[in-house]
Amino acid sequence: MKKIVGMCVLIAVFGMVSFAAAQVATSTLPDPGTLPDSPLYFLKLWKENIQLFFTFSAEAKAEQYLRLAEVRLAEYQKMIEKGKQEIAEKTIAKYQNQLDRAVQKAQELKEKGIGDVIQKVEGATSKHLQVLQDNLAKVPEAAKKGLERAIEALQKGIEKIKGAVEKNKEAPSEISSDTLGWQTYQNEEGGYAFKYPNEWNAVTSKYNSRNALFGPGATSEGGIGGVTYRGALPSGRSLLNFIKESNEGIESGSISETETVINGNNVVISILPKASLVASEEGKNVSFVKNGKIFGVGVLYKTDFVKYPEDKQRLTIFNQILSTFKFIEPK
Secondary structure, X not given: OHHHHHHHHHHHHHHHHHHHHHHHHHHOOOOOOOOXXXXXXHHHHHHHHHHHHOOOOXXXXXXXXXXXXXXXXXXXXXXXXXXXXXXXXXXXXXXXXXXXXXXXXXXXXXXXXXXXXXXXXHHHHHHHHHHHHHHHOOOOHHHHHHHHHHHHXXXXXXXXXXXXXXXXXXXXXXXXXXXXXXXXXXXXXXXXXXXXXXXXXXXXXXXXXXXXXXXXXXXXXXOOEEEEEEEEOOOOOOHHXXXXXXXXOOOOOOOXXXXXXXXXXXXXXXXXXXXXXXXXXXXXXXXXXXXXXXXXEEEEEEOOOOOOHHHHHXXXXXXXXXXXXXXXXXX
């Protein structure tokens, strides 16, 4: 009798755990709002498209696509609960489309040295997978094939994302080995140093001796990138807030600022679309602060890497230069 009671308790416990796991997966999805079976659903999609149109930065767009994918998944869940399989299948197809776009944007950002968005996508997709797998047991046989395809596609996507995240984690050691044999530039007045490739130049600016210019054929008057002294950080202000306010007047709403760590330094990475007179050029600027003094390390590059593969290489070299940037004792 005791064994039977014990088995009943175990079954009850395992049942509660399984139910709790399913509840956690579902409860982490957002409230879907208007559902696909509503006659007013088209207004919701119209509003989403307008919001996407006015979302300019790649980082914000990636996060917006991820949010919309989660909304689609929450809608799918509701349609399954209502037994509306046909609408559910159309909704899961929309989910896959928006998730693919989020992954694509996140990978583009990773190539530009901003890796935190793809980690957000990785965390979200693992949660999504659990929701889909939980639904596999609920849907009728006719709907299982479509759901299984969605699960298979998502699993492949997760593997791809994990590979990108791991590659991003390994990048610092790869960069360090690639800079072996590079020349070293030192600016004693500014109090910083960095390495640069032998085929590039790195020189002190003729206009401000704390600044440096670098790139192929760089001179004291210009280059594709450089280091700029940006002044003192106001007391009580964070570097991120200072940079955001400084960037407000530049292509407002289309600038991405992200905090990260490079060589033990807390930095802010800014991506500035249309940063030069050339419409197709972006600017990447990384702001360092030391002893209350702010230095920006920046580069210009064309965004169409297929048409301009040399600019993708330019951005790679710039990221390698960043990995060697360090502060030294000023003069």
